[in-house]
Structures are given as C-alpha cells and as structure tokens.
Amino acid sequence: MDLKDLMTGLQRLPDVELLRLHAAIEQLLFSPGRILAVRQRLHLGQAVTFWNVRDNRAERGSIIRFKTDQVLVHVEHSSRQLWMPYAAILLDPDAATPEPPPKPLRRSDFAIGDTVSFDGRDLIARFGRITRLNTKTATIDCTGQSWRVSYALLRHIIDV
16 A cells, blocks of 8 residues: 555544544554664764654764654754654664764873863753863863763863
C-alpha cells in the first residue's frame, strides 16, 4: 500500500479513531526499548542522516546533545540546530557499530591557565581558566566566580 492510498483510507476514519491511532503510534515511537536501541548506536559529534519532519525530507547533521526522548542535531551546512525524537534518526542496519565516543579527559590533559568550558548544574555553559589542578577536580575561574569541576566534564577551548 502506498502513502496516497493510506492517506485516502485514513481520511474516511472518524476523528476519534485518528486520535487513538495517533496515541498508539506515539506510544510506540517513544517506547524506552526503541529509544535505547537507537541511542546505543549514537555518540556526540557523530554524523547522522535524519528525517526532518518540518521540511519533509532527509538531511545530514551531527549530534550535539542528548535528552531522554530527544536528540539535538546541528544541520550540516547551516547554523540551525533541531531537537528531534530518536525515531527520526535514519540508521543503516548494515553499518558497522559506530566509532566509540572519545575517552574522558584526565588531569594530565590539562594545565594551569588553559581555557575550558563546562555545563553547570543549571545546564548553562560556563567558560573560564584553570587556576588549580586538584587530584579529582580542576578549579576554574569564571569571571570572578570559582568552580571545582571534574576533569571528565571539562572541554578545551581553543583561542583563535
């Protein structure tokens, strides 16, 4: 059955039946098992093909951030960033497992004076310079405010 025949058949249904069908499809798309199956094959920075529902076409982009039921993708050759459900990611079933995510950074990867960024507990990105290297954390000066942050949560910022 092609899409045109399906749409013709669905138009004949009462609104209540369409609503029930919508709820059933949404429950399937957002089921934890399906989300986990997709999420396990993704990592930050990975290039992906996804279905852009708003523009009704497949596009390319790279993964920026994850939520429990959505993924943020930076659209290739654009400054747009889109939140979308995991079901919108087009996975190649024959593709090999993706490259593993980069290993977390350790103390030896940083030096005093390095410019770094991290996301605070309020999920706001903060930028600053390392003022002290502790055993498990680095002390970061962010415009007069001092933060102790685990090395695994830090990201290097390159001054250009």
